[in-house]
Amino acid sequence: MSSLPDALNVIFTEAYYWVTVVMMFLIHVGFCTYEVGVARRKNAMTVVMKNTMLIPLVTVTFYFFGWWVYFAFSNVPFNGGFIDAPFALPWGELMGGPHMGGGADGNAPVWARLNGVFWAAFLLFSWTTASIVSGAVMERIRTGAFFIFAVLVGSFTWILDAAWGWNPAGWMVQIMGYHDAYASGVVHAIAGGSALAIIIVLGPRIGKFGPNGEVRNILPHNPWLVTIGLFLIFTGFWGFYAACNIPIFDIDGTDGVFYSATNIYLMPTTLSGITFNFILSLSGGLMATYIVSKGNPFWTYSGGLCGIISASAGNDLYHPIIAFGVGAIGAGSAYYVHNILERRFKIDDPVGAVAVHGWGGFFGTVVAGFILWGYPAANPTSEGVAWFATAEGAPMINPLGNVLGAFIMFWVLGFVPCYLVARLLKYFNMLRVPREVELAGYDTYKYGDPYPYFPHEETEFEPVERDHAKDGR
Numbered sequence: 329m330s331s332l333p334d335a336l337n338v339i340f341t342e343a344y345y346w347v348t349v350v351m352m353f354l355i356h357v358g359f360c361t362y363e364v365g366v367a368r369r370k371n372a373m374t375v376v377m378k379n380t381m382l383i384p385l386v387t388v389t390f391y392f393f394g395w396w397v398y399f400a401f402s403n404v405p406f407n408g409g410f411i412d413a414p415f416a417l418p419w420g421e422l423m424g425g426p427h428m429g430g431g432a433d434g435n436a437p438v439w440a441r442l443n444g445v446f447w448a449a450f451l452l453f454s455w456t457t458a459s460i461v462s463g464a465v466m467e468r469i470r471t472g473a474f475f476i477f478a479v480l481v482g483s484f485t486w487i488l489d490a491a492w493g494w495n496p497a498g499w500m501v502q503i504m505g506y507h508d509a510y511a512s513g514v515v516h517a518i519a520g521g522s523a524l525a526i527i528i529v530l531g532p533r534i535g536k537f538g539p540n541g542e543v544r545n546i547l548p549h550n551p552w553l554v555t556i557g558l559f560l561i562f563t564g565f566w567g568f569y570a571a572c573n574i575p576i577f578d579i580d581g582t583d584g585v586f587y588s589a590t591n592i593y594l595m596p597t598t599l600s601g602i603t604f605n606f607i608l609s610l611s612g613g614l615m616a617t618y619i620v621s622k623g624n625p626f627w628t629y630s631g632g633l634c635g636i637i638s639a640s641a642g643n644d645l646y647h648p649i650i651a652f653g654v655g656a657i658g659a660g661s662a663y664y665v666h667n668i669l670e671r672r673f674k675i676d677d678p679v680g681a682v683a684v685h686g687w688g689g690f691f692g693t694v695v696a697g698f699i700l701w702g703y704p705a706a707n708p709t710s711e712g713v714a715w716f717a718t719a720e721g722a723p724m725i726n727p728l729g730n731v732l733g734a735f736i737m738f739w740v741l742g743f744v745p746c747y748l749v750a751r752l753l754k755y756f757n758m759l760r761v762p763r764e765v766e767l768a769g770y771d772t773y774k775y776g777d778p779y780p781y782f783p784h785e786e787t788e789f790e791p792v793e794r795d796h797a798k799d800g801r
Contacts, residue, residue: 337576338441344575345445351567352452354560356383359459362557363466365550366679370769371467372549372778378466378474382458385475386482390451392418394483398450401491407499415439423447449571450487453511456568457519458482461746463679464523467533468766473759480749481522489741490514493733496593496706500736504729505705505716509591510572510602510640512692513737520686521742523677529750530759532676534766543671546678551625558629562610565636569606569643573599593706597644604648609639609655616660630684631659637688638662641730642696645703654699658691686742690734697730705729 360379367375386394399413415422422439458478465474493500494514500506508514536544548554572592579596580586588596613635614628621627638658639651646654666683669675675682704722708714714723723729753759760766765773 338438341575342441342445345442345449345571348567348571349445349448349452352449352456352564352571355452355564355568356455356459358557358560358562358564359456359463360557361553361560363459363463363679365553365555365557366463366548367466368546368769369549369777369779370771372771373775374471374770375462375466377775378462378471379459381475382462382478382482383455385479386454386458387451389479389483390454390487391423391447394454394487395423395447395450397484397487398491398495401488402495402498404491404499407503415443450490452571453490453515453568454482454486457486457515457522460516460519460681460685461523461526464527464677464681465530466678467770468760469526469530470758470761471770473753476749476753477522477526477746480745481519485522485741485745486515486518489518489737493737494592497709500729500733501593501706502709502723503714504732505714505723505726506729506733507593507696507700507703507705507725508641508693508730508733509593509597509644510569512637512639512641512689512696513734516637516640516685516689517693517734517737518689518742520682520684520689521738522746523681524675524686525743525745525747526750527675527677527682529747529754532674533678534763536676537674541674548626554626555629558633561633562636565633566606569602569640570599573597573602573644575599591644595644595704595706601645602643605639605643605646605651606636608648608652609635609643611635612652612655612657613638613659616656617663620660620663627663627680630680631663634659634662634684634688637685638692638695640689641692642700645700650699654692654695658688658695661691662687686738690738693730693734693737694727697725697727697733700725701727 356379360376363375363379364372396413396416396418399416400410403409403411414420417423422443458481461477461481462474465477492498493506493508494511495501533546536546538544574590574594576587577590577594578586579588579590579594589599591597610632614632616635617631618628621631635655635658639646639654642654643651662680662683665687666677666680669677669682677683702718703725704718704720705725706723708717708721708723715729716724716726718724750759761770771778
């Protein structure tokens with residue numbers, strides 16, 4: 329770094345991402361707390377350990393190949409092939425310890441300061457994607473099978489979709505004009521599609537559906553942990569938003585006359601604007617699901633999360649009132665999507681991950697293509713020609729690009745790989761725990777009662793079927 333302003337910019341950016349990673353850790357704390365609350369008492373420690381051990385598994389695999397996939401695969405398969413990414417190779421100097429870098433790359437000192445914090449921010453996204461799947465498959469999946477899916481989704485499929493649709497040079501961005509600033513599709517749609525595939529093959533928990541197909545509501549063992557967990561996720565999600573922006577960047581890149589905060593596509597935005605939009609989309613989701621669920625706490629909290637997810641694709645550019653409306657519609661409709669999946673298709677999703685994350689992410693990605701139609705998606709690159717371009721030659725945000733993008737995220741990279749792996753694991757009897765283990769609870773066989781000094785008074789089912797759409801349960 330040859331000048332004091334350059335040095336201050338790099339060091340400030342390094343500190344900025346370091347802090348966002350700390351905030352984003354709360355997402356994982358929240359998912360763990362929330363899922364433990366939803367699980368029955370006989371499975372509580374198993375849920376804790378699944379969420380704990382995905383951290384080292386995804387971290388190690390993301391270090392060895394996930395970070396490299398993000399850079400190397402951005403042009404695969406439609407825009408020029410693999411890209412050399414020496415700073416992302418696990419044995420490379422710039423994936424090492426505290427030093428100033430070296431070699432022929434003139435940007436090596438900058439990468440030495442920023443590579444680790446960028447890597448960590450994306451790693452936390454990886455944990456989040458795997459944790460979303462964890463909640464949907466709880467109480468009946470083998471721990472080893474879940475670890476396979478955690479690595480598959482956390483360190484490969486989601487980062488591949490990020491290479492295509494979240495990298496400013498990615499082929500989906502440059503050719504299709506795909507836009508998904510805060511990962512409605514890139515994180516949440518792919519996680520929802522993955523969860524749907526696994527639970528279709530896995531099947532429902534024992535006792536979830538009666539002999540005539542009636543739905544039995546399996547109650548959370550601790551609603552207070554559910555509440556705390558979701559509020560922690562809200563807090564960490566704010567850090568996630570911060571990590572999807574570059575705090576100060578030379579947009580012009582030639583004479584340095586235009587510095588701005590940018591979105592992940594290196595296009596100008598403001599942290600002020602995304603703050604408005606984050607809180608308004610959260611509020612829209614909370615209000616909508618409070619109304620449609622008639623005040624059901626679980627769905628009110630989940631709706632707040634879905635509101636953020638639904639508006640995230642365009643929250644770098646939306647007006648706050650638009651963010652509020654998109655969040656409200658996405659969350660309110662997710663409540664009914666979950667009930668349709670459960671009652672009509674007999675799909676058992678304990679945390680509503682397919683509706684909240686899958687539907688919310690898919691809906692939000694599609695809507696952003698219409699609302700932001702005509703805005704530049706990213707700076708143009710020398711590779712490829714955009715289907716839709718602005719007058720300046722930049723790829724243009726458009727409905728077709730985002731509709732196709734949502735389909736790729738949910739179905740192609742989310743559903744299909746996990747469905748195939750789930751079928752393979754089921755064939756070898758490696759997917760689901762034995763019936764006697766599931767009935768007794770996984771904890772009985774591995775960890776024991778997590779509340780050994782309190783009487784066991786768990787009520788697993790509500791005595792009668794209830795209509796969620798009418799009474800809000």
